[in-house]
Amino acid sequence: MAAIVLTNVSKDWGETRVLDEVSFAAEAGSLVVLLGPSGCGKSTTLRLIAGLDQVTAGRIAIDGRDVTGLPPARRRVAMVFQSYALFPHLSVRENIVFGLKARSVPAAERERRLARAADVLGLAQLLDRKPSQLSGGQQQRVALGRAIVAESPVCLMDEPLSNLDAQLRGEMRREIRALQQRLGMTMIYVTHDQVEAMTMADRVILMDRGRIAQNGPPEELYARPRTAFAARFIGTPPMNVVPADPLGVTAPRPGLLLGIRPEAIAIGTEGIPATVRNVEYLGADSLIETEAAGQTIFAKADGKSELSPGAAVRLAWAETDCHWFDTETGERL
Amino acid sequence: MTRVNAHVAGWLLLLPAVAFLALFTHWPAVATLIDSFHSTPRGRRPAAFVGPDNYAVMIDDPVFWQSVSNNLWFAVGTIPVSIALAILMALWVNDRLAGRTWLRTAYFTPTVLPMIAVANIWLFFYTPQYGLLEQVTGLFGAPSHNWLGTPDTALACVIVVAIWKEAGFFMIFYLAALQQIPPSLAEAAALEGASRGYYLRRIVLPLLMPTTMFVLINAVINAFRMVDHIIVMTRGGPDNATSLLLFYIYEVGFKFWDTAYAAALTMVLVVVLGAVALAQYLFLERRTHYQ
Numbered sequence: 001m002a003a004i005v006l007t008n009v010s011k012d013w014g015e016t017r018v019l020d021e022v023s024f025a026a027e028a029g030s031l032v033v034l035l036g037p038s039g040c041g042k043s044t045t046l047r048l049i050a051g052l053d054q055v056t057a058g059r060i061a062i063d064g065r066d067v068t069g070l071p072p073a074r075r076r077v078a079m080v081f082q083s084y085a086l087f088p089h090l091s092v093r094e095n096i097v098f099g100l101k102a103r104s105v106p107a108a109e110r111e112r113r114l115a116r117a118a119d120v121l122g123l124a125q126l127l128d129r130k131p132s133q134l135s136g137g138q139q140q141r142v143a144l145g146r147a148i149v150a151e152s153p154v155c156l157m158d159e160p161l162s163n164l165d166a167q168l169r170g171e172m173r174r175e176i177r178a179l180q181q182r183l184g185m186t187m188i189y190v191t192h193d194q195v196e197a198m199t200m201a202d203r204v205i206l207m208d209r210g211r212i213a214q215n216g217p218p219e220e221l222y223a224r225p226r227t228a229f230a231a232r233f234i235g236t237p238p239m240n241v242v243p244a245d246p247l248g249v250t251a252p253r254p255g256l257l258l259g260i261r262p263e264a265i266a267i268g269t270e271g272i273p274a275t276v277r278n279v280e281y282l283g284a285d286s287l288i289e290t291e292a293a294g295q296t297i298f299a300k301a302d303g304k305s306e307l308s309p310g311a312a313v314r315l316a317w318a319e320t321d322c323h324w325f326d327t328e329t330g331e332r333l
Numbered sequence: 334m335t336r337v338n339a340h341v342a343g344w345l346l347l348l349p350a351v352a353f354l355a356l357f358t359h360w361p362a363v364a365t366l367i368d369s370f371h372s373t374p375r376g377r378r379p380a381a382f383v384g385p386d387n388y389a390v391m392i393d394d395p396v397f398w399q400s401v402s403n404n405l406w407f408a409v410g411t412i413p414v415s416i417a418l419a420i421l422m423a424l425w426v427n428d429r430l431a432g433r434t435w436l437r438t439a440y441f442t443p444t445v446l447p448m449i450a451v452a453n454i455w456l457f458f459y460t461p462q463y464g465l466l467e468q469v470t471g472l473f474g475a476p477s478h479n480w481l482g483t484p485d486t487a488l489a490c491v492i493v494v495a496i497w498k499e500a501g502f503f504m505i506f507y508l509a510a511l512q513q514i515p516p517s518l519a520e521a522a523a524l525e526g527a528s529r530g531y532y533l534r535r536i537v538l539p540l541l542m543p544t545t546m547f548v549l550i551n552a553v554i555n556a557f558r559m560v561d562h563i564i565v566m567t568r569g570g571p572d573n574a575t576s577l578l579l580f581y582i583y584e585v586g587f588k589f590w591d592t593a594y595a596a597a598l599t600m601v602l603v604v605v606l607g608a609v610a611l612a613q614y615l616f617l618e619r620r621t622h623y624q
Contacts, residue, residue: 050520050524051524052520052523052524071523072520072523072524073523073524073525073526073527077524078524079520079521079524081517081520081521082517083515083517085515085517085518085520085521087518087535087536088540089536089539089540090535098522098525098527098535099524099525099526099527102522102525102526102527102528102531102535103525103526146521146525150525
């Protein structure tokens, strides 16, 4: 059963339409990532689900209940904010049970839930500290704790890892995913980081300028991007999307965009002639920037590449690795 | 530069400020203390050391005690009400509402107006027969009342003016503090099921505590520094009903020219203010959250 269903949701800020007829469903117990560049409407979508902003048009249902007109408190959702939104004058303990006190949950029940959350998140030693005495990662855990003790079936996350350093981000990513699966929460997770989206999500909803560009499991977004935008957004490094005609490759029809992933390109003695512009050594592999027929194409090679800038090479790829997009609409053929 | 040289340079840099502070603040304070143990010099008779005589006179001076009591009532009457009003107004104009800039300006206007002008406006409000207050109460058929001329109501009238003047000023500090609170805190609280009142009580008011302490100290100091309204509106009357400490000091010092006694009275004021500031720092600091 779908836990969260958005039907034709639109949002206007004054004259500007920031969200245009967005519809999607999140299955109960799944982790859905809203992915996209800044200003694409992903955070707005989350705030509409939370009830912090009101929709201009459309309906939002949570657990089969229409919540479109309900205030945030009655939607039974928990939320983790990008800034964590911890109360600076309250201890970790008071921060976590704040909502339970506000809802007059009995003290014994409160203690039970607090103990469980502290145990799950490893916060037991920190309960009497103030947020300012915690590291970024610990503050993040407190914010998670506040979401867990609410025992809401739905948890919303607004770029929760963007204030952490890269190392910690990787750890928290796995931890949040494990937590979500263990507690069986339905989670909507907003991020602009496609690595987070690919590694955590059951389903990725890629947004672009207030619309859904693609909605599918991560492997589908990677293997079959529905638009040139999706192709350029997913993957590290992203897919090469270039006009096909100047390259002289066989295309289904003229005037198309060719999409080809850097990892699908073989550098060798056959294929399209190109010149090496730059080589970035990444450890396990190297990223080679080449120029072919005046266009920049990235290729990936295993290990440390011996190529140096200026070298003449040839680029080849399998027919099955080609993605074709319409130049005008950007749609996949 | 050697360590010694650095110290010398440091002191030299401080010297101008220290010199002026000493000349205009510290020396007068010490001189006042010394004067309070001497008699007032008159004509060809220089000041003589009289020990605690001035303080002994003070203890037997009924006008002094009335001024102290008036001043305490003035403080009790103005401080809590003006702080409460300031918080309410700040909360209100911090909301997204149409014309809030005008509202903020309106609340702040009393602070910008010159005290003398303000006092004269209120003097008109309180005037018997044709004053604004009389005209309004007259509409309801209430009997005429000389608000400032009756000992029972005069102090209350002065208190109202002070509240009107102070609340807008304090509001600015609360407004600044409110704008420091990230909106996500309110949103998080709303999601957690906290009502507006609960959020206000558990989150906003505690976060405003540093501001409250600052405002409180200022309010207490202002309460004991009040003199201009009194001079314009009542001159301490009727029958010393509105005589506050500083006004009494002014009268003794510059009307009766009993400067030695005025110096002794000033010492009382200094001690009171110092003690209040110290107590507030010591007690409130513990219960105040600083980010």
